[in-house]
Amino acid sequence: xxxxxxxxxxxxxxxxxxxxxxxxxxxxxxxxxxxxxxxxxxxxxxxxxxxxxxxxxxxxxxxxxxxxxxxxxxxxxxxxxxxxxxxxxxxxxxxxxxxxxxxxxxxxxxxxxxxxxxxxxxxxxxxxxxxxxxxxxxxxxxxxxxxxxxxxxxxxxxxxxxxxxxxxxxxxxxxxxxxxxxxxxxxxxxxxxxxxxxxxxxxxxxxxxxxxxxxxxxxxxxxxxxxxxxxxxxxxxxxxxxxxxxxxxxxxxxxxxxxxxxxxxxxxxxxxxxxxxxxxxxxxxxxxxxxxxxxxxxxxxxxxxxxxxxxxxxxxxxxxxxxxxxxxxxxxxxxxxxxxxxxxxxxxxxxxxx
Ligand code: CP3
Numbered sequence: 001x002x003x004x005x006x007x008x009x010x011x012x013x014x015x016x017x018x019x020x021x022x023x024x025x026x027x028x029x030x031x032x033x034x035x036x037x038x039x040x041x042x043x044x045x046x047x048x049x050x051x052x053x054x055x056x057x058x059x060x061x062x063x064x065x066x067x068x069x070x071x072x073x074x075x076x077x078x079x080x081x082x083x084x085x086x087x088x089x090x091x092x093x094x095x096x097x098x099x100x101x102x103x104x105x106x107x108x109x110x111x112x113x114x115x116x117x118x119x120x121x122x123x124x125x126x127x128x129x130x131x132x133x134x135x136x137x138x139x140x141x142x143x144x145x146x147x148x149x150x151x152x153x154x155x156x157x158x159x160x161x162x163x164x165x166x167x168x169x170x171x172x173x174x175x176x177x178x179x180x181x182x183x184x185x186x187x188x189x190x191x192x193x194x195x196x197x198x199x200x201x202x203x204x205x206x207x208x209x210x211x212x213x214x215x216x217x218x219x220x221x222x223x224x225x226x227x228x229x230x231x232x233x234x235x236x237x238x239x240x241x242x243x244x245x246x247x248x249x250x251x252x253x254x255x256x257x258x259x260x261x262x263x264x265x266x267x268x269x270x271x272x273x274x275x276x277x278x279x280x281x282x283x284x285x286x287x288x289x290x291x292x293x294x295x296x297x298x299x300x301x302x303x304x305x306x307x308x309x310x311x312x313x314x315x316x317x318x319x320x321x322x323x324x325x326x327x328x329x330x331x332x333x334x335x336x337x338x339x340x341x342x343x344x345x346x347x348x349x350x351x352x353x354x
Contacts, residue, residue: 002132002133003136004137005139005202007140008140009071010023010025010071010139010203011140011203011241011244012319013287013319013321013322014203014244014322015242015265015287016284016287016319019319020350020353021345022312022321022322022323022352022353023071023072023322024071024322024323024324024342024345025070025072025073025142025322025324026064026325026329026338027074027248027325027328028328029064029070029074030060030061030063030064030076032331033330033331033333033334033338034064034067034335037060040056040060040063041060043056046092047078048090048091050076051076051077051078051081051124054123054126054130057075057077057130057131058076058134061073061075061127061134061141062131065139067339068338068342069342070342071139072141072142072203073131073135074141074144074205075127075128075131075196075201076131077124077144079145079146079150079151079207080146080151080154081121081124082116082145082151082185082188083100083151083154083155085120085121086113086116086188087102087116088101088102088103088104089101097159098154098159098160099158100154100158103158103159103166104155104156104181105156105158107174107177110177113180113184114184115187115191116188118191118192118195121192124196125195125196125199126199128141128196128199128200129199131200132199140202141200141201141203142201142202142203142246143196143203143205144196144205144207145189145192145193145196145206145207146206146207146209147189147206147209147211147223147227148186148226148227149182149185149208149210149211149214150208150209150210150223152178152181152185153167155181156170156178164210175221178222179222182222185226186229186230189206189230190229190230190233190234193206193230193234194235197238197243198235201243202238202239202241202243203243203245204244204246205245205248205268206227206230206245206246206264208227208249208252209248211249211250211251211252212251216255219255223249224258224262227259228263231247231262231263231264245263245266246265246267246268246289247259247262247267247268248267248268248289249267250270250327252270253270253272253273253278256273256278256281256282257281259286260281260282260285260286261285265286265287266286266287266288266289266322267286267287267289268290269288269289269290269291269326270290270326271290271291271292271296271326273290273291274314275291275311275315276315276316279320287320287322288315289321289322290326291311291324291325291326292307292308292311292324292325292326293307293325293326294327294328295330297325297330297334297337297341298332298333301340304341304344305340308323308344308348309344309348311323312352315352316352317352318352323349
């Protein structure tokens with residue numbers, strides 16, 4: 001038996017149901033800006049070992065929840081566990097980020113790509129179940145995955161990139177090969193998220209971190225259509241509650257109307273979009289999540305509160321807003337400023353829900 005949920009503000013806001021204050025969580029809320037995270041990672045040896053260990057992944061998921069009044073926890077893992085399970089050989093090079101030993105650059109390798117056995121990702125599902133138990137109903141747990149296109153970026157390029165030249169070369173010269181990868185990724189992500197939901201994820205977020213590097217037409221063909229396909233295959237009801245889906249396309253501000261038609265319950269906004277205009281454009285279709293510049297946390301206590309107040313006013317009266325940063329929290333952020341930030345969102349938002 002899982003403990004009853006004591007704070008469902010986040011889930012209600014995603015469904016535009018009345019709330020008493022604007023809920024908040026932060027992308028990358030468990031991470032290197034927290035001294036306790038750094039200590040646990042040191043103990044694990046490296047980042048991937050932290051992801052593979054159910055107990056340590058549970059521990060770091062709860063660290064930001066224990067420290068701050070956040071309204072949701074996010075599973076500690078990485079989007080690249082999926083291509084890792086596909087056999088691409090993931091490792092993290094210190095200071096350089098993720099690398100794949102066997103990137104997908106030749107047709108023969110792409111032909112061999114298949115949906116992995118979900119047993120290879122059992123450690124993620126076990127972590128979800130373990131975290132749900134450890135949270136004990138304090139706040140809901142968010143599961144997540146990369147979008148098919150964002151995963152394909154790393155799978156093809158073999159690591160991060162400034163311009164994604166190898167990916168775009170394939171997109172323009174052999175779109176059929178890219179579609180093959182995206183098709184398999186979409187099937188995999190659907191199964192992956194559905195299993196997270198079955199194991200206890202109470203909302204899910206699709207991280208489309210690199211969708212924004214595509215042209216207007218390419219975005220629809222290579223990212224949006226596969227996100228739509230995933231959402232239509234997701235289990236939306238579990239434990240007698242709706243499981244909301246959030247789509248975050250970084251740099252996707254110009255496509256909000258298209259994204260609002262994917263079937264998502266909420267859209268993540270980066271900091272470049274005006275939230276007042278965003279709300280007017282999506283209307284009643286979806287809730288919005290965001291959208292403070294992560295570097296606003298490098299200001300003074302006064303400027304942080306002013307930025308929170310500006311965004312809350314920008315969204316305006318009523319439910320349908322989940323406060324967040326426009327991208328992951330930076331590793332050099334002062335943990336004390338996060339405290340100020342979270343409290344400011346709660347305190348300053350109450351008048352908008354009366
Ligand atoms: O949000 C959370 O707290 C949950 C955990 C989470 C991580 N990565 C942990 C992590 C989530 C949701 C992700 C998503 C992720 N991973 C994305 C999409 C979101 C985004 O930030 O755009 C992407 C593109 C990745 C791939 C990835 N993982 C990169 C490029 C890197 C290296 C660069 C970096 O930011 O450190 C990682 C490593 C990573 N994933 C860390 C953490 C806490 C840092 C690892 C460490 O050194 O401890």
